[in-house]
Amino acid sequence: MAVKSEILLKIDKLPDASGVYLFKNDKKKIIYVGKAKSLRKRVRSYFSGERDIKTKLLTEHIMDLDFILTRNQHEALLLEINLIKQWKPRFNINLKDGKSYPVIRITNEAFPRVFKTRRIFFDGSQYFGPFPNAYRVADYMNLIEKLFPLRKCKGQLKKKNQPCLYYHIKRCTAPCCGKVTQEDYNEVVDKIRDLLSGKINKLLENFTKSMEAASAELNYEKAAIIRDDIKLLREFNEYQQVVDFHKEETDYVGIYTTGNLCTFAVLKHQGGKAVGQSVFHSELYSSSADAMSQFVAQFYHDQSKVPKIIYLSQEIEAESLAKALRELTGHKLNLKIPQRGQHLKILDTAVAAAKEYHEIQVLSRKQKNGLTELQKHLELKKLPIRIEGFDISHLGGEDTVASMVSFYNGYPDKPQYRYFKIRSLAPGKIDDYESIREAVARRYTRVLNEGLKAPDLILIDGGRGQVNAAKGILDKIGFSHIPLIGLAKAEEEIIIPGREDSVKLEAGNKALLVIQAVRDESHRFANSLRKRLKKKTITHSILEKVKGIGEVKAAQLLQKFGSLHAILNSDLETLQREAGINEVVAQELLAFLAKTNLQDYREVK
16 A cells, blocks of 8 residues: 555656656556656546546556656657557557458469458459358358359369369369360359359349249259258348459448457458458557557558558547657558448447457456366366367267367367267177277377377266276376366266265356366267268168169268269269269169158268
């Protein structure tokens, strides 16, 4: 308290003049830099009157202060920008990059490629988007590949003697083998441009005719597939926006704050169209106006090129900031705060985007609180940022599989998911302990051999028997240092190896919610995999009903073509060549599939 009294004495002696103030912690390190028209009044406001939570959090760390006088507010702003850049104080805006939306790119090549990306290259490529829903873009790309097959190979096109699998499953026209001319290939690319530009009326008309024809022939499965494609086309048309990256650029910066957190969303427009979005998070210990000024200064300070106009959702001293940045960088920033019209509507979109990601960030922090609770209850040496969870699934001992899910910062990290078809059990045998041993051994032997990063915590869906089985394997391969627990469903008990009593947490406890989420996801993933395998087994048996096709040939057919539908849609010559079967067997196979209801096997890959 004595230190605070010394600060209050210093504040009383501050000049009533413009300048920059520097707050320091107990180690004399600068933790916040601010500018002021009157240093005395501005600094005093931090320690007097009713203070909000962010101000209280900041003042708790202030143990000393210093100041630098300037001749005017303009010099104070210049100095503030430079000092923040130099010292990167903890309580000033510290941008953490968020997420940008994906776009669809058509490359500038003789035989162009079409693919999803988040990166923009000014090489003559054409971009369409952005698309807020990444999964939706995947659907669109599948539709494009289905309707207009183009090459998949990356980089410069290389001549080949034989086409790849994509050609045989009708997903590529094989320009590498001269199967299509450049002129015909680019006609297909033009159709994709039309599709992405919203010129879909002719396409919809053709699709509708095909659907009606299929219905008239009582081929309802085909009609349903075309109906779904039409629906996706119409949805796509609502989202798409063609982009010309050679027209004038405009940025819209929105800010959203709650408590001591703030999020900025930058919407980039070119030629009047949205071309991308970037999101940044930071802790907030100043006003929204100060935060916006600091953000603009940091974001545009080091850019080699700035947009012609930048619209801001927060009132700031735009003219002063633009002048200061022009002196520091040479860039002429045109900062505007619209009060009405189209630009204000777009800014509202930017603020809405900032709010969306802000709420995700707040939830993430709450989830991290759960991890902190988990660390405390399990007495872990470090925060369990990465948790890997295992579960076993089978049906009467058949198709036994193990799942491994990975959670990062309390959220599913699906690209890191793995599954294991259990090989150590005889057909029909049920042994969860042995299944756990095999899955854990395979996973962490690979982690060890490939130098992969080990998790901070391993969770087994099961009781003490399953946990001890996993523990034995981890000890053998030298991973006994990794914390291991089990979660028994009956009483939601946490089982810890070597400890007789289990840990019981109250329902709704943040730590329990975290490990329940991992357990439930590992269970879901294991069951979904087992069902897919069962479906694939049934698909194999369907093929084996054709005379001349056994278990091995059925597996080869699915590996080559991907699905029963792809086999049915292939021509006789391709089927003979790729499957290695004679004409009679190929004809019998196509005839058999033509009269079989394939609806139940559409998703088998």
